[in-house]
Ligand code: ATP
């Protein structure tokens with residue numbers, strides 16, 4: 030992609046309304062634009078990050094055996110009356126009337142709808158287990174939308190729903206999502222900590238929030254430091270095997286959000302040197318709630334004994350759009366974003382220091398073609414801006430690699446590679462630079 034054709038409206042000043050780094054940087058780097066309180070347009074650069082996050086979430090859901098579908102954003106109030114949640118949900122629900130005066134709503138979550146879909150298609154325990162998911166916009170009329178996409182009113186969520194014949198099966202589904210979540214966040218470069226959590230309006234009796242530690246996080250959390258070093262299952266994890274040992278390992282250490290925190294237990298279980306009392310961002314939340322929806326909504330299955338019973342369910346959410354903010358909170362410095370390769374909007378920023386100089390233009394064109402042919406995503410700064418402005422902009426948008434090409438370096442047969450993560454710079458021949466960047470990007474993308 031040539032920057033001259035791209036739409037990258039970067040801001041020089043930090044917008045006054047943004048209180049935390051991720052919100053400031055998303056606005057400054059031209060990733061998002063607020064259209065109403067808590068409602069954002071995703072500009073091209075931000076949209077690429079959102080798609081990368083979404084794709085990692087999708088791949089790990091698929092790996093765990095969940096099946097993708099797409100449910101509508103607009104739902105009928107009738108469905109929510111069946112579960113009893115239409116009144117209970119309160120003001121967070123955006124209620125709408127259609128032209129025939131029918132009560133509709135913009136979905137804040139999809140338990141009711143998926144239960145309706147399931148009951149129309151499955152009757153027998155023989156058809157179970159099933160896990161279905163979609164990645165769809167939600168609307169919650171939050172009292173205090175803030176921190177940009179971290180607490181939006183309209184936000185993108187991945188939500189999975191599991192259906193099992195009995196409690197043991199439901200537990201196995203829960204464990205699959207538990208492991209899938211550990212893997213999902215790790216692939217993005219985040220260390221997530223599963224914590225005992227409240228179930229809130231979703232309901233149920235087994236629940237974990239996946240928390241990424243960050244000073245600007247909205248949740249107060251308490252956990253054992255050793256959780257940060259536990260190994261996460263690899264890409265060869267067998268989701269049909271018994272995953273309980275993995276879950277037991279993670280849940281054997283103390284970790285709880287404020288609502289579930291027990292100070293006495295914390296002090297008894299965790300030595301002072303290992304105690305973390307910090308703030309965190311909730312990037313995922315998993316629930317087992319059994320018959321909470323299937324019983325009132327009559328989603329029945331026939332068991333091996335020939336008797337009908339409500340299907341056992343769980344639901345599992347990931348804050349896809351919130352993750353864009355959470356990632357910046359984890360990866361930035363004063364100059365801007367520092368994207369990990371798997372979620373970077375482009376892998377490489379190619380900086381032409383003297384647009385219009387024949388040798389420089391040619392070397393850039395050659396490097397660009399070689400990178401693209403190698404499957405690397407390149408944003409080519411082919412604008413006439415001055416070098417200082419180009420460098421600042423590249424640092425701000427935070428692509429993992431910068432390939433810097435100028436007439437002086439070329440005379441010596443050299444270009445420069447700068448790594449945004451640690452600032453390391455290497456001067457080398459153009460072909461060698463391209464090879465190095467290709468190799469490092471590909472290594473970082475290995476799952
Ligand atoms: P929170 O406690 O942050 O309000 P929640 O517990 O109400 O979130 P869930 O119903 O568990 O949210 O939704 C699943 C995931 O969706 C959350 O873990 C979070 O990552 C994301 N999410 C929830 N609300 C928002 C929001 N207003 N803006 C962006 N992401 C959100």
Ligand code: MG
Pocket residue numbers: 238311313314
């Ligand atoms: Mg939650």
